[in-house]
Amino acid sequence: xxxxxxxxxxxxxxxxxxxxxxxxxxxxxxxxxxxxxxxxxxxxxxxxxxxxxxxxxxxxxxxxxxxxxxxxxxxxxxxxxxxxxxxxxxxxxxxxxxxxxxxxxxxxxxxxxxxxxxxxxxxxxxxxxxxxxxxxxxxxxxxxxxxxxxxxxxxxxxxxxxxxxxxxxxxxxxxxxxxxxxxxxxxxxxxxxxxxxxxxxxxxxxxxxxxxxxxxxxxxxxxxxxxxxxxxxx
Amino acid sequence: xxxxxxxxxxxxxxxxxxxxxxxxxxxxxxxxxxxxxxxxxxxxxxxxxxxxxxxxxxxxxxxxxxxxxxxxxxxxxxxxxxxxxxxxxxxxxxxxxxxxxxxxxxxxxxxxxxxxxxxxxxxxxxxxxxxxxxxxxxxxxxxxxxxxxxxxxxxxxxxxxxxxxxxxxxxxxxxxxxxxxxxxxxxxxxxxxxxxxxxxxxxxxxxxxxxxxxxxxxxxx
Numbered sequence: 001x002x003x004x005x006x007x008x009x010x011x012x013x014x015x016x017x018x019x020x021x022x023x024x025x026x027x028x029x030x031x032x033x034x035x036x037x038x039x040x041x042x043x044x045x046x047x048x049x050x051x052x053x054x055x056x057x058x059x060x061x062x063x064x065x066x067x068x069x070x071x072x073x074x075x076x077x078x079x080x081x082x083x084x085x086x087x088x089x090x091x092x093x094x095x096x097x098x099x100x101x102x103x104x105x106x107x108x109x110x111x112x113x114x115x116x117x118x119x120x121x122x123x124x125x126x127x128x129x130x131x132x133x134x135x136x137x138x139x140x141x142x143x144x145x146x147x148x149x150x151x152x153x154x155x156x157x158x159x160x161x162x163x164x165x166x167x168x169x170x171x172x173x174x175x176x177x178x179x180x181x182x183x184x185x186x187x188x189x190x191x192x193x194x195x196x197x198x199x200x201x202x203x204x205x206x207x208x209x210x211x212x213x214x215x216x217x218x219x220x221x222x223x224x225x226x227x228x229x230x231x232x233x234x
Numbered sequence: 235x236x237x238x239x240x241x242x243x244x245x246x247x248x249x250x251x252x253x254x255x256x257x258x259x260x261x262x263x264x265x266x267x268x269x270x271x272x273x274x275x276x277x278x279x280x281x282x283x284x285x286x287x288x289x290x291x292x293x294x295x296x297x298x299x300x301x302x303x304x305x306x307x308x309x310x311x312x313x314x315x316x317x318x319x320x321x322x323x324x325x326x327x328x329x330x331x332x333x334x335x336x337x338x339x340x341x342x343x344x345x346x347x348x349x350x351x352x353x354x355x356x357x358x359x360x361x362x363x364x365x366x367x368x369x370x371x372x373x374x375x376x377x378x379x380x381x382x383x384x385x386x387x388x389x390x391x392x393x394x395x396x397x398x399x400x401x402x403x404x405x406x407x408x409x410x411x412x413x414x415x416x417x418x419x420x421x422x423x424x425x426x427x428x429x430x431x432x433x434x435x436x437x438x439x440x441x442x443x444x445x446x447x448x449x450x451x452x453x454x455x
Contacts, residue, residue, distance in 0.1 A: 066327070074329075074330065078329065079327075096307075096310045099303070099309070100302055
């Protein structure tokens with residue numbers, strides 16, 4: 001049985017990628033130590049644990065590092081298969097579909113963040129907003145198909161796609177405030193809006209995603225992080 | 235309601251490294267399948283219906299259900315078709331390690347490699363340096379192992395294998411993999427001894443010819 005010392009998460013609280021790892025660990029009932037990274041001055045532990053990308057999140061399980069948020073979620077699901085509920089579906093085809101939509105989400109959403117969480121002119125913001133809408137519209141259809149009338153993409157319980165998309169909800173609410181747009185629009189994506197409420201109020205998620213005001217405070221740090229991410233990796 | 239067609243079909247394009255990954259995986263598992271070459275300038279209804287989101291190859295169609303994205307297809311093949319070999323190891327940590335490096339190939343090799351192919355001569359030197367860095371990182375991961383999967387040919391080997399036929403073209407652009415990353419070059423020769431790889435990849439000279447043609451058309455024009 002993993003003890004708190006066995007499992008560490010290197011991260012910072014405004015990152016959706018870090019949120020995924022924490023939500024997955026919460027779903028499995030795994031205790032962990034959260035080590036908050038200062039993005040301006042990365043710790044030796046981070047640089048040693050993720051020498052390739054030097055980024056959070058990193059899960060350290062008994063001294064072994066696992067990197068890349070979605071890979072960490074899959075690792076958590078596999079290593080603690082006997083704890084909590086499964087995160088990925090049991091059927092191989094359903095798993096492939098879940099992985100596909102998770103990859104889609106990561107392909108479409110984060111690119112808009114530097115614009116919608118930062119400073120940009122109106123035409124650039126309008127374009128980024130359009131991209132977000134198009135992706136959310138697509139995901140509204142996906143939700144209808146995947147959930148089969150149940151509460152989450154994963155069915156009755158939070159699954160892989162829920163975690164992947166849900167982790168962005170904090171940023172989306174912050175984008176609404178900072179860019180003055182409405183993304184979680186009940187008229188345009190009614191099912192996703194209800195899903196978002198269910199997701200955010202679940203026990204595994206509640207404490208993980210910061211409040212909107214904290215994101216707005218974080219926005220300057222986020223902007224610096226986006227600029228750093230855009231430059232060639234060292 | 236129509237009964238879904240049984241069997242395995244792969245919608246692909248001969249030169250695609252992503253398609254080649256799927257071909258290698260299917261061969262490793264000795265799966266019989268129908269190969270369908272797509273004309274990318276005139277995509278078939280089947281492709282557009284099977285991958286409506288990205289409209290791209292490769293797509294694996296298994297008993298009427300379509301699976302998209304090459305590494306997702308490779309994992310699906312591994313999970314569904316037992317075969318004599320496993321593409322991913324059974325240990326969760328080893329699996330996450332394999333997925334990390336396969337993802338690294340996706341994030342870094344294709345992007346930088348195709349930039350190299352498309353670049354004008356002024357940009358070549360800088361891109362060469364960047365690409366060598368990426369290859370050296372892979373070479374460090376390979377180390378002294380026979381394959382990236384250690385003794386077992388696995389996910390990372392399959393992810394990177396198709397790019398070995400690009401090495402000849404890189405040489406023409408001033409980047410010698412043999413010189414800069416001899417272990418990686420040796421691994422490239424070693425994997426060609428596997429039938430699954432040898433029959434899935436094309437002659438490096440064919441890639442080079444296509445590259446020259448495309449370069450004349452788009453870069454030097």
